[in-house]
Amino acid sequence: MTSPLRIGVAGLGTVGVGVLQILEGHAGLLADRAGRPLVAAAVSARERNRDRGVDLSAVRWYDDPTAMAADPEIDVVVEAIGGSDGVARAVCEQAIASGKSVVTANKALLALHGEGLARAAEAKGVSLAYEAAVAGGIPIIKGLRDGLAANRVSTVFGILNGTCNYILTEMRDSGREFGEVLADAQRLGYAEADPSFDVDGVDAAHKLTLLAGLAFNGLADFDTLHVEGIRHVSALDIAFADELGYRIKLLGIAHRLAEGVELRVHPCMVPAGAPIAMVEGVFNAVVAKGDFVGEVMMVGPGAGRGPTASAIVADLVDLARGFAAPTLGTPARGLERLVPVPMDRRRGAYYVRLMVVDRPGVIADVTRLLRDEDISMESFLQHGRAPGDAVPVVMTTHETAEAAMRRALEAIGALDAVLEPPRMIRIETLAA
Amino acid sequence: MTSPLRIGVAGLGTVGVGVLQILEGHAGLLADRAGRPLVAAAVSARERNRDRGVDLSAVRWYDDPTAMAADPEIDVVVEAIGGSDGVARAVCEQAIASGKSVVTANKALLALHGEGLARAAEAKGVSLAYEAAVAGGIPIIKGLRDGLAANRVSTVFGILNGTCNYILTEMRDSGREFGEVLADAQRLGYAEADPSFDVDGVDAAHKLTLLAGLAFNGLADFDTLHVEGIRHVSALDIAFADELGYRIKLLGIAHRLAEGVELRVHPCMVPAGAPIAMVEGVFNAVVAKGDFVGEVMMVGPGAGRGPTASAIVADLVDLARGFAAPTLGTPARGLERLVPVPMDRRRGAYYVRLMVVDRPGVIADVTRLLRDEDISMESFLQHGRAPGDAVPVVMTTHETAEAAMRRALEAIGALDAVLEPPRMIRIETLAA
Numbered sequence: 071m072t073s074p075l076r077i078g079v080a081g082l083g084t085v086g087v088g089v090l091q092i093l094e095g096h097a098g099l100l101a102d103r104a105g106r107p108l109v110a111a112a113v114s115a116r117e118r119n120r121d122r123g124v125d126l127s128a129v130r131w132y133d134d135p136t137a138m139a140a141d142p143e144i145d146v147v148v149e150a151i152g153g154s155d156g157v158a159r160a161v162c163e164q165a166i167a168s169g170k171s172v173v174t175a176n177k178a179l180l181a182l183h184g185e186g187l188a189r190a191a192e193a194k195g196v197s198l199a200y201e202a203a204v205a206g207g208i209p210i211i212k213g214l215r216d217g218l219a220a221n222r223v224s225t226v227f228g229i230l231n232g233t234c235n236y237i238l239t240e241m242r243d244s245g246r247e248f249g250e251v252l253a254d255a256q257r258l259g260y261a262e263a264d265p266s267f268d269v270d271g272v273d274a275a276h277k278l279t280l281l282a283g284l285a286f287n288g289l290a291d292f293d294t295l296h297v298e299g300i301r302h303v304s305a306l307d308i309a310f311a312d313e314l315g316y317r318i319k320l321l322g323i324a325h326r327l328a329e330g331v332e333l334r335v336h337p338c339m340v341p342a343g344a345p346i347a348m349v350e351g352v353f354n355a356v357v358a359k360g361d362f363v364g365e366v367m368m369v370g371p372g373a374g375r376g377p378t379a380s381a382i383v384a385d386l387v388d389l390a391r392g393f394a395a396p397t398l399g400t401p402a403r404g405l406e407r408l409v410p411v412p413m414d415r416r417r418g419a420y421y422v423r424l425m426v427v428d429r430p431g432v433i434a435d436v437t438r439l440l441r442d443e444d445i446s447m448e449s450f451l452q453h454g455r456a457p458g459d460a461v462p463v464v465m466t467t468h469e470t471a472e473a474a475m476r477r478a479l480e481a482i483g484a485l486d487a488v489l490e491p492p493r494m495i496r497i498e499t500l501a502a
Numbered sequence: 503m504t505s506p507l508r509i510g511v512a513g514l515g516t517v518g519v520g521v522l523q524i525l526e527g528h529a530g531l532l533a534d535r536a537g538r539p540l541v542a543a544a545v546s547a548r549e550r551n552r553d554r555g556v557d558l559s560a561v562r563w564y565d566d567p568t569a570m571a572a573d574p575e576i577d578v579v580v581e582a583i584g585g586s587d588g589v590a591r592a593v594c595e596q597a598i599a600s601g602k603s604v605v606t607a608n609k610a611l612l613a614l615h616g617e618g619l620a621r622a623a624e625a626k627g628v629s630l631a632y633e634a635a636v637a638g639g640i641p642i643i644k645g646l647r648d649g650l651a652a653n654r655v656s657t658v659f660g661i662l663n664g665t666c667n668y669i670l671t672e673m674r675d676s677g678r679e680f681g682e683v684l685a686d687a688q689r690l691g692y693a694e695a696d697p698s699f700d701v702d703g704v705d706a707a708h709k710l711t712l713l714a715g716l717a718f719n720g721l722a723d724f725d726t727l728h729v730e731g732i733r734h735v736s737a738l739d740i741a742f743a744d745e746l747g748y749r750i751k752l753l754g755i756a757h758r759l760a761e762g763v764e765l766r767v768h769p770c771m772v773p774a775g776a777p778i779a780m781v782e783g784v785f786n787a788v789v790a791k792g793d794f795v796g797e798v799m800m801v802g803p804g805a806g807r808g809p810t811a812s813a814i815v816a817d818l819v820d821l822a823r824g825f826a827a828p829t830l831g832t833p834a835r836g837l838e839r840l841v842p843v844p845m846d847r848r849r850g851a852y853y854v855r856l857m858v859v860d861r862p863g864v865i866a867d868v869t870r871l872l873r874d875e876d877i878s879m880e881s882f883l884q885h886g887r888a889p890g891d892a893v894p895v896v897m898t899t900h901e902t903a904e905a906a907m908r909r910a911l912e913a914i915g916a917l918d919a920v921l922e923p924p925r926m927i928r929i930e931t932l933a934a
Contacts, residue, residue, distance in 0.1 A: 092652050092794055102719065102832040103651050201649070207795035209649020216648070216825070217633070217641020219535050220524050220815030287534065345801060348780055362524055363639035363802065363812035369777060370798035380795035383652030393648070393825045400534040 074107040075390040076143060078170075080135035080161045081150035082115035082122055085175055085202075088379030089148055090124040093386075100383070104390035108383070114138045139164035146171045146389055148382055154178035166190045166198070171394075173385040175202035175378050178267075181276035181292045184283070188397035198397045199385035204277040205230060205354040207377025208370040209384060214284050214358060215399050221360025223285040225500060227323040228356035229349050230277040230335075232372035233261045233268035234300050234320040238337075239350045242308050242317070248301060260352060270299035271320065271335040278322035282333055285358065286326060286408055287400040290333055294410035298336035302493060307423060310451065310464045311339050311495075314421070317347040321498065330409035332416065338498040339421050414473040419448065419497035421466050424482065425490040428461045432487040439481045440467070443474040460489050466497065506539040507822040508575060510602075512567035512593045513582035514547035514554055517607055517634075520811030521580055522556040525818075532815070536822035540815070546570045571596035578603045578821055580814055586610035598622045598630070603826075605817040607634035607810050610699075613708035613724045616715070620829035630829045631817035636709040637662060637786040639809025640802040641816060646716050646790060647831050653792025655717040657932060659755040660788035661781050662709040662767075664804035665693045665700035666732050666752040670769075671782045674740050674749070680733060692784060702731035703752065703767040710754035714765055717790060718758060718840055719832040722765055726842035730768035734925060739855060742883065742896045743771050743927075746853070749779040753930065762841035764848065770930040771853050846905040851880065851929035853898050856914065857922040860893045864919040871913045872899070875906040892921050898929065 077093065079086045093100070093110045101107045113126060114135035132138035139147050139161045147165035149172060151158040158179055165172050166187065174180070180187070180200055191198040201211045205228065214223070229235050233255060240251045252269065255261035267273045275297045282290040300320050311318050316339035325332040340347045345367055349355040354372030359365050371377040388394075398405060426432045433450075440447060451464040467475070479492045509525065511518045525532070525542045533539045545558060546567035564570035571579050571593045579597035581604060583590040590611050597604045598619065606612070612619070612632055623630040633643045637660065646655070661667050665687060672683045684701065687693035699705045707729045714722040732752050743750050748771035757764040772779045777799055781787040786804030791797050803809040820826075830837060858864045865882075872879060883896040899907070911924045 088794070096652065096654065099654060099719075100652070102836060103827075105828075105833070207792075208798055209645050212644060212649050213641050213800075216820060217644050217816055218812065219819040220528065220532070220812045222528065222531060287531075345777075345780060348777060360639075360812060362520070362808040362815075364806075364809060366640055366800065366802035368645075368798065368800050371796045374796075376794040377796060380650065380652045380792060383794075384649055387651040388648060391825070391827060393823070395535075395823055396537075401537070404534060 072106045074109040075104070075386065076109055076111040076145045077148060077386060078112040078114070078138045078141060078144040078146070079110060079148045079150060080114045080138060081152065082113060083150065084375045085378045085382070086115070086148070086150035087122050087124055088375035089150065089382050092379050092383045094124060100387060104387045106390050108386055108390055111144055112138050112141055135161045136164045139170065140168045144170060146173060146386065149174040149176060152176055154182045159183060162187055163190065166194055166196055169194055169196060171197040171199065171389050173199045173382050173389070175200070175382060177203040177273065177276035177280060181279040184280065184397070185289055185402070188402040191397060192402045197389060197394050199388065200280065201385050202378045202381035204280050205356050206370065206372040206374065207380045208354060208356065208368045208372070209381065210281070210356045210368050211284065213368055214281070215395055218358055218360050218363055218366065221362050223358055223360050225325045225359040226281050226285040226356065227321050227500065229319055229346065229354050230274040230322045230372070231268055231320060232352035232354055233265065234274070235349065235354070236260045236352045237269070238300060238303065238318055238320065241305060242312070245305055245309070247305050248303060269301055271297045274320060274322045275335045278324055278333060278335055281322070281356070282324035282331065282408065283398045285324060286331060287398060288406050288408040290331070290408045291410070294333065296334040296336065296413040300337055303337050304493070306462055307493065307495060310423065311421070313451065314449065314466060315342050316340060316497065317342050318495065319346065323498070323500070325500070327411055330411040332411045334413060334416070337495050339495050340498055414476070416472040416496070417469055419467055419469055420475050421464065421495045421497055422479065423462055423464050423493040424488055425460050425462055427487040427489065428456045428459055429487065433463065435485055435487070436482055440478050443478040445470045445474055445478055504538045506541040507536070507818065508541055508543035508577045509580060509818060510544040510546070510570045510573060510576040510578070511542060511580045511582060512546045512570060513584065514545060515582065516807045517810045517814070518547070518580070518582035519554050519556055520807035521582065521814050524811050524815045526556060532819060536819045538822055540818055540822055543576055544570050544573055567593045568596045571602065572600045576602060578605060578818065581606040581608060584608055586614045591615060594619055595622065598626055598628055601626055601628060603629040603631065603821050605631045605814050605821070607632070607814060609635040609705065609708035609712060613711040616712065616829070617721050617834070620834040623829060624834045629821060629826045631820065632712065633817045634810045634813035636712050637788055638664070638802065638804040638806065639812045640786060640788065640800045640804070641813065642713070642788045642800055643716065644816070645800055646713070647827055650790055650792045650795055650798065653794050655790055655792050657757045657791040658713050658717040658788065659753050659932065661751055661778065661786050662706040662754045662804070663700055663752060664784035664786055665697065666706070667781065667786070668692050668784045669701070670732060670735065670750055670752065673737060674744070677737055677741070679737050680735060701733055703729045706752060706754045707767045710756055710765060710767055713754070713788070714756035714763065714840065715830045717756060718763060719830060720838050720840040722763070722840045723842070726765065728766040728768065728845040732769055735769050736925070738894055739925065739927060742855065745883065746881065746898060747774050748772060748929065749774050750927065751778065755930070755932070757932070759843055762843040764843045766845060766848070769927050771927050772930055846908070848904040849901055851899055851901055852907050853896065853927045853929055854911065855894055855896050855925040856920055857892050857894055859919040859921065860888045860891055861919065865895065867917055867919070868914055872910050875910040877902045877906055877910055
């Protein structure tokens with residue numbers, strides 16, 4: 071098969087243009103590697119007459135990307151529009167309906183509508199590829215689908231959002247608070263004007279849904295994920311974490327248990343010596359545990375034009391070579407729905423920070439409420455004294471159940487001497 | 503295509519049995535993922551009547567693995583015999599000649615005879631797969647070949663030998679010398695009775711040859727590699743490295759320059775904060791730099807039954823799915839021979855340790871000889887005094903050329919007051 075793979079690129083923002091740059095700049099290299107040329111045959115974007123730094127003179131232009139997706143002279147559509155619905159979804163559906171494979175970086179679309187798209191692709195015998203949708207340039211989708219194909223995967227977790235990791239790293243390096251660092255990140259282009267998708271954990275949760283589906287060969291319902299972001303992590307927590315030998319990371323965790331699957335995104339304290347604790351700034355990292363391979367970690371740039379386009383073009387090379395694997399690793403018709411384990415059932419250790427009035431008896435009250443829930447304390451920290459004033463105190467617990475922890479925190483929060491809602495961060499030792 | 507992939511396993515040692523265990527234990531999972539069953543159809547080993555803990559009753563037995571490799575009822579041969587020549591080579595050649603794909607973990611065979619095997623496989627239209635040959639369970643071959651296929655790779659380097667990394671880690675943790683830790687490693691099964699392949703860097707060099715071939719889509723001649731092992735690394739060097747903010751790692755480095763390719767295996771000092779510095783014990787790690795993706799690192803178990811078998815079976819899943827890519831990423835007929843850059847041309851910083859008589863003027867002589875070669879010193883360490891006795895002194899240099907460094911070390915070694923041959927370790931800042 072030496073006829074060119076004819077590619078239509080829908081959306082010419084950062085990512086779409088990056089794809090065109092690689093196709094143009096590495097045309098020879100890609101043809102050698104794929105065994106046939108990869109050719110940008112058509113593009114679609116909103117504004118035709120903007121200079122994007124790539125030569126579009128030999129490429130068909132479409133104002134309507136959905137019309138492009140039906141073009142019989144195109145073999146595969148790269149969806150680089152974004153958004154979980156609307157045009158992006160219509161383009162993917164049209165492409166599949168027209169018998170074309172789809173390559174996308176759109177985690178929101180796939181997390182919410184991936185099942186339907188996967189079934190449609192399977193029915194049409196085309197591929198739905200999404201290496202770029204998770205962890206940017208890190209080839210984790212192929213890593214799980216192909217590289218670890220011999221394993222039953224028990225756990226996959228990682229740093230899936232570079233914006234959050236950048237903010238947490240900066241907070242630690244500078245001692246500043248979340249809001250200030252976020253504002254900086256926005257100025258530097260590491261965070262969006264509306265940062266909520268990133269900092270509230272939604273983006274990481276989209277990616278976790280895809281990882282879990284692939285790792286466990288099942289269908290994860292996005293709605294069942296437990297999702298917390300990093301807005302409540304304070305400079306104080308980061309300093310205490312350091313003192314206790316931990317780093318705070320926003321992790322997405324998919325963990326298979328006998329009774330179902332834990333799927334959760336939240337700030338975690340991980341041991342400072344754990345490899346994943348050392349992944350800093352905008353980098354992403356994913357750890358997978360397989361029953362034969364053990365633990366494998368992949369680290370790399372989680373976003374940006376180059377890494378995202380690299381992942382998309384890798385999918386195009388797969389398609390050009392004729393590599394076709396089911397969207398979630400096994401045929402969609404045989405996939406089971408993953409049974410979510412409620413967050414209340416999580417077992418593990420906890421970090422708790424309280425702002426209390428510094429007076430005799432307060433800690434006795436707090437520890438009694440923990441004991442009432444059978445929670446045993448592992449460490450306790452209070453620095454300095456301020457009799458009669460507010461002071462932060464920090465505790466870590468031994469392993470306990472989340473439900474017990476929540477009840478205890480509610481009771482503790484109701485104490486007169488406890489001046490703010492208690493802050494809790496889960497301690498995760500599963501982190502590689 | 504739903505007919506089974508019929509597999510013949512040549513060699514039933516640790517790895518061969520591991521492959522059979524996965525094929526048996528994950529039969530359903532693998533069939534789902536590959537779209538067809540993967541079946542162990544035949545095996546061959548020296549001793550038939552040994553209990554290996556796997557059921558061989560339904561599997562054809564061959565005393566002669568080369569005869570098995572010609573069996574028309576087999577689609578693919580797993581070569582798990584080992585050794586760069588002899589039976590292993592004959593089995594692979596026979597399998598390819600009989601139109602079967604080959605899966606092997608045999609880096610020695612591929613580093614020395616890979617070119618011929620790759621050409622033969624290509625001529626016959628079969629695959630030569632070797633995910634398990636480099637970095638054990640880490641899917642780095644697929645990572646480079648598929649995951650980073652959109653990139654021109656400029657550098658690939660890593661910790662490629664778990665035995666050496668284990669020994670270096672143990673030396674640092676315990677303060678003990680190489681010989682002692684090696685003996686322990688042999689007792690624990692982390693080192694062979696004859697450890698020279700590992701500790702002299704040969705095994706890492708075999709793997710580096712394969713990585714370079716794939717990363718650069720070229721043919722690397724094993725004979726042209728610069729290879730040093732870790733026998734000369736002393737507890738003293740490790741302690742000084744710590745003090746200077748470095749870790750000592752045996753790295754394999756493939757680095758593309760305008761004039762050719764650096765291919766070298768030697769102990770390196772890497773910054774203690776670099777991600778690769780934190781890869782400890784028997785773990786392996788590989789870093790690749792691509793022009794679009796940036797830097798990606800993969801970490802995982804570098805050896806052992808489970809990880810090696812995991813990688814082999816991943817290759818079998820590829821074959822069952824019909825994934826076939828050229829052995830070195832592009833067709834063998836178009837591969838260029840990589841031009842080696844002589845080691846003398848290496849530019850970088852150096853760590854030098856001398857054992858000198860502690861008397862006035864010695865350091866002046868040493869620094870004069872460095873200056874004569876235009877080498878500028880970055881730091882100098884001497885702890886304590888022992889007038890008239892032998893003391894270790896340590897220097898690090900700014901960037902200089904290896905040739906100049908060698909001339910300087912020769913002249914320094916010839917000084918009366920220098921009691922032992924100078925020890926030199928290269929400082930590598932390219933390490934991620």
